[in-house]
Amino acid sequence: MKRIAVDMDEVMADALAEFLRRYKRDFDEQVSEEELEGRRLWEAVRTDRHDVLEEYVRSEDFFAVLDVMPDAQRVMHALHDKYEVYIATAAMEVPTSFGAKFKWLGEHFPFIPPSHIVFCGDKSIISADYLIDDNPRQLHRFGGEGILYTAHHNVNVQGFRRVNNWLDVEKMFLGNAD
Amino acid sequence: MKRIAVDMDEVMADALAEFLRRYKRDFDEQVSEEELEGRRLWEAVRTDRHDVLEEYVRSEDFFAVLDVMPDAQRVMHALHDKYEVYIATAAMEVPTSFGAKFKWLGEHFPFIPPSHIVFCGDKSIISADYLIDDNPRQLHRFGGEGILYTAHHNVNVQGFRRVNNWLDVEKMFLGNAD
Structure with a gap:
């Protein structure tokens, strides 16, 4: 898998x-x-x-208190059935965020077990086939294939497969037609 | 490196x-x-x-309030000069531990940057050449070479290179003679 x-x-x-x-x-x-x-x-x-x-x-x-991105819950749930899904967040940059981030995930993505949550800094430490991230610096250091999730700051970045939203993630990984 | x-x-x-x-x-x-x-x-x-x-x-x-293992600070510092050293702890099992663990590392191992600290669950997510751990279950799932750090509960475990203390770690990775 x-x-x-x-x-x-x-x-x-x-x-x-x-x-x-x-x-x-x-x-x-x-x-x-x-x-x-x-x-x-x-x-x-x-x-x-x-x-x-x-x-x-x-x-x-x-x-x-952050809003969940549109379609993220539904698509994550579908991914979770066909892939090993891990959360990898650069929480070490903001140590005060640990508790809130863990709680937020439990509330909005209860199907992701805590054992699949990673608080890290440099994402070169992540062993996975794909990393979906908005930060090109992290994608460059990651050892698998980096997928760039569009955000205002990365619209001009080249060199990665890009997804603009969770419907694009769904298409890329679950092959659902439009 | x-x-x-x-x-x-x-x-x-x-x-x-x-x-x-x-x-x-x-x-x-x-x-x-x-x-x-x-x-x-x-x-x-x-x-x-x-x-x-x-x-x-x-x-x-x-x-x-945990004590630092004997020689851990000195040997970690020496490793840090010759290897990329990351901390990987299964903190997700005890979410109340996040703050205390982060603070403990900053106090006792200030030379390890926060970007090299990882709070995780399943250590198969860790991309590294070696993992030094007392938990055979984590070493089995890890993708690199697992090094078993002796603890009371693992004395009968076979199948990994073993270190009994930090002086053994020093010998294994820095080749220092007795």
Whole structure:
């Protein structure tokens, strides 16, 4: 059985939406799609507001309240029947996120056993056939085939098979027709 | 550069000693070496006391106060110069341990970057050349070469290269003479 590792933030969980919600609340300003295209949020936001972005990420509840990406639950469940599915999230970058991330997975993806959850840093440590991730740096270091999940910051990145959403994941791995 | 993944409990950290300390405190009884030989602690202790053992593991401070195994810091530091060293701990079995384990590593092994720390369940997910672990089940599932670190429960296990302590690890990987 082939193994697929799946990233959490910006793939399973809509972290960006929560950032933008809090940013709007605190500064009464929107960050536009044009400002985000091809750039990380940190690059699109004034540097004197970076501390506030850091505070969002480090707050205990940030990762607990994220929306699930559309179709992620249904497609993950279907993948789980045909592949070994692991979650691989770079949680070590934000140690305050451990508890919230674990709880979020249990709530939204209860069919994934805890033994298939990995909190790591560098994803070159992940042994799997595929890694679905929005971060090209992680995909480059991964030893299997990296699948780039589209996010605002990676729209110009080349060199990987790309999925734009979970329906694309479904098509790629389960061969479902449109 | 070859990569070595290292387990925490019973390899870097003396979890057994802390179990036995608490057991002695609560029941005023020792668990003898004979009782532990070739068995897990859970098998050596009366079943009506298993709940208490579970409580120890799930208490917030358990993994924070563990002693470092003799020579582990010095040898890990030397390994770190010649190998890619990762920590791989089955923390998903005890989600309350995340914070304490991360802090313990930062305190006792500050030269290991957080990006090289992995909290996982099933260690078949670890991509490394070697895994040093006391758990034969994890070594069997691991894809590289498993090195069995001696612990009371695994003394009768065959089929792996074995290290009895960190001086053996040093000899095996750094070739230091006696």
